[in-house]
Amino acid sequence: MLIVILGFFMTQALHFYVLAAMVGLVQGSSQSISRSLFSDLMPASRTGEFFGFVNITGKFSSIFGPFIFGLVGQLTGSSRWGILSLFAFFAIGILMLWTVDIAKGKADVLQADLDKG
Numbered sequence: 001m002l003i004v005i006l007g008f009f010m011t012q013a014l015h016f017y018v019l020a021a022m023v024g025l026v027q028g029s030s031q032s033i034s035r036s037l038f039s040d041l042m043p044a045s046r047t048g049e050f051f052g053f054v055n056i057t058g059k060f061s062s063i064f065g066p067f068i069f070g071l072v073g074q075l076t077g078s079s080r081w082g083i084l085s086l087f088a089f090f091a092i093g094i095l096m097l098w099t100v101d102i103a104k105g106k107a108d109v110l111q112a113d114l115d116k117g
Helices: 002-009 013-040 044-076 079-098 102-116
Strands: none
Touching: 002 013, 002 079, 013 044, 013 102, 044 079, 044 102
C-alpha cells in the first residue's frame, strides 16, 4: 500500500526505479507466503480445484486491475489517480483476510483429510 501511495507522488525517473526495486523486494515473497498459507488451508485431495480457483481469480484480477486503473485515469484525466485507485484493491484484500481464522482453517483441513483418508 505504501508503494501505491509513493507511486501517486512520483515525479522523476529515479522515483520509478526506487519503486520498482521496492516492488521487487516484496512481490515475490508476498506471493510465495500467500500460496504457502493457502496450501495449508486446503485438503490434500482437493489441491487441484483450489489452485484452479486461484488461477481463475488471477485471470480476473489481470482484467479488473488495469480496467479500474484505466477507468479512473480516464474519468479524472490523470493516471496518478489510477495508480491510487489500486489502493482500494489492497484495502479490500486486507479487510477480507482479516476475517480468516487460520487456526480453524488448518483444523478443518486436518479433519477433512482424516475423513477422506
